[in-house]
Amino acid sequence: MTSSESGIRGRSGTAHSGSEPAAGLMSGAAARLRIAAPSVADRVAAELRLQLAQGMLLPGARLTESTIAEQLGVSRNTVREAFAELAGERLVIRQPNRGVFVATLEAGDVHDVYTVRRAIEVSAIRGGGSPERVAAVRAAVEEGKAAAAANDEEGLGNANQHFHGAIVALAGSRRLNTIMSQVLAEMRLFFHKATVDAHFYRGYLADNEKICLALEAGELDRAGDLLLAYLDRSEKKQGAVHGK
Amino acid sequence: MTSSESGIRGRSGTAHSGSEPAAGLMSGAAARLRIAAPSVADRVAAELRLQLAQGMLLPGARLTESTIAEQLGVSRNTVREAFAELAGERLVIRQPNRGVFVATLEAGDVHDVYTVRRAIEVSAIRGGGSPERVAAVRAAVEEGKAAAAANDEEGLGNANQHFHGAIVALAGSRRLNTIMSQVLAEMRLFFHKATVDAHFYRGYLADNEKICLALEAGELDRAGDLLLAYLDRSEKKQGAVHGK
C-alpha cells in the first residue's frame, strides 16, 4: 500500500509533461534556512530505506537497478546514486558486476553492532544530559508501557528504539545521533526474523524503567552499568534467535 | 606530484582505445576470495580522499563535477557517484544546485567530533584487548618516539593517529574501526591549519606513553581515565587554535 507505482519524481525530465503540484511529501522541514529540498536520488534512498524498515525488502533480496528505476519512475543513474548512499549506510551491499542486495547480518555482525551500541549508549548515559533530554527518555519509557497495555507489538518495538535513541541523544552530538540511527536501521533490518516472538520486547520494559529511574536520580554510573547489563543480555538473546 | 592528470580509468569506455595493461594500482589486495576489484567510482573517491588528507584540497574549496571528471579522465556521472560516497563520510558537503564543497568544521563540530572519540576510544580501551592488539598500541607509541627523534613533524602526526586507531582496534569491531577512521579523516581535514605549530604533537608523546603503560599493566580503568583526560585537553587545545 505504501506507494509502489506512485513515483518519486518531482520536477524536470524530458519525459515529464503533467503538472501535479509537488505531492505533499515534504511538509514540515521545507523552509529551513539554506537547507534545501532533497534531490530525487535522496528521495529514492528514503523510499528504499522505508521499505527496508518495514520489511518489504528482506535481507538477501536482490535490488535490480532497472526494476526499481521503473517502479519509482526514475532513471537508472539516479537509482545508482541512491544505492551509493544506502551502501554507505550498510543497508545494502554491492557485489560488483552482480548487483546490490539487502544486507544480511551474520552472527559476527550482531556482536559487532552491540559493541558499537555499548560504546555509544553507555558513554552517553554516563555523561547525563539536560532535563529536557532526560524527559525524552522518560517519554519513551511511557510510550513503551502504553504500547504494552494496548498489546501493540509493533509500537513496543518502536518505543524501545526511541528509548535507546533518546539515551544517545543525551550527549547532544549530531554525529553520535546519526551513527546510532544507522545502527538501529541495521538492526531493524533483521529484526523481522526475531519479532515473530511476540514477547520479545516485553521483558525489556522493566529494564528500561529501572535505567530511566537511575538516570533521573542522577546515578549515572549505576544507570550505565544497568544499561550495559541490558545490552549484554539483549545481545545474547539476539544471538540465540539467529544462527549460532 | 601525486597523479593529477594520470587518470583513474581502468577498463571500458567508448572513448578508450589504447591497451595499457592495467596500471599497477591494486597489487596486494587483488585476489581476496569474492571481494572484488573497486569500481572506478570507488577509485575516484579514494583519490579525492587522498587529496583531502594531504591538504591539496582545503576546507571550503569547491569541487566542480566537470573539472574533476576531466582531470581524472572519468565521466561526470561517475564523479557524482564518488561524491555521494564522500558526502556520506562528511568529507564533502553537497549544497543542492550549488555544488559540493570540502567540508569545513565549525567550533561546534570540534566538540562533536571529540564527543564521538571519547565514546569510542574510552570504551575500547576499557575493554582491553588481545596481546597482539596491545602490542599494536605500543608500536604506535614507539613510532611516535622515533618520529620525534628524527624531527619528523608529519610522521609524528601520523603516529598519533595510529595510536588512537590502535586503541579503537582493541575492541576488534569492524564498525567501530570504520567509524573511527572516518572521524580521523574529518579531523585531518582541518588539521592543516593547526599543524603550523610545530610543537603540536610533541606534548602528546608522554601522554601516549603513560596510557600505553597502564594498558599493558592491565589497569584498564586507569588507562580509560587517562585517555579521557587526554581527549579533554586535546579538545581544548583544538578549540583554541580555531575560532573560539
Add this chain to the structure above:
DNA sequence: ATTGATGGATTGTTGAACAATCCAGTTTTT
C-alpha cells in the same frame, strides 16, 4: 540604493548506448 532583468555557468536528471561480467543451461570432451 534598492529592485529587477539578463545571460552564463553549473548542477540535477534523463535516456540511450555498449563493453564487461556473471549465470544457467547446453554441448562437448574425457
Add this chain to the structure above:
DNA sequence: AAAAACTGGATTGTTCAACAATCCATCAAT
C-alpha cells in the same frame, strides 16, 4: 556419467549528450 568448455541472455559499469532548473554576478532601471 562426470567434468570441462561453450553458448546466449541478463545485468551491471561506465560513458556521452542533451536539457530543465537553479544560482550568481553583472548590468540596467527606477
